[in-house]
Amino acid sequence: EDKVVQSPLSLVVHEGDTVTLNCSYEVTNFRSLLWYKQEKKAPTFLFMLTSSGIEKKSGRLSSILDKKELFSILNITATQTGDSAVYLCAVAVWDTGNQFYFGTGTSLTVIP
């Protein structure tokens, strides 16, 4: 049973384009949603979202969460070749311990 679903699975764009990555989830005891960028092996943290409708922004990247419709989007404007990576969405839930569910990721390729 898929708890976190990301789309598209892969995306190829040209430098300067704007992209929107999607993450939908179905979990109980939702705590937060996190976005990570994975270029080689280790993912690096981008955003943590806990409240609906509040945009988080960092440079050309922004993200927002909709807890009613159970999804989040990650936007990247004016893409650069350095944005090429796999973008992972994770959902943290309240459980007996910390529990995180990851999506399979969206592979983004930015070509010059």
Place this chain on the structure above:
Amino acid sequence: GAGVSQSPSNKVTEKGKDVELRCDPISGHTALYWYRQSLGQGLEFLIYFQGNSAPDKSGLPSDRFSAERTGGSVSTLTIQRTQQEDSAVYLCASSAPGTSENEQFFGPGTRLTVL
């Protein structure tokens, strides 16, 4: 400040052998997680430690997998009688107590290849 470290970075082993993977979390981080990532797959949760105890072992794929953490710091993931399907990158992450608890810091991973 050192980040999460893992060793070895690469491990090639023969089917049926046991392997031990090590994770050194960031100092002071009480929570520690093990994940694995197979080719083309997302991260698969294996086990979570809070201090030395593992309240959630639900992700361990079989009884060939075990993990321990001593002194609330270093953790080892042991895979016994390795199988080819165990080939993957094994990632460790740690997080600090308090408001940043959701943010996990990942190590560089161990790439395991079972021949």
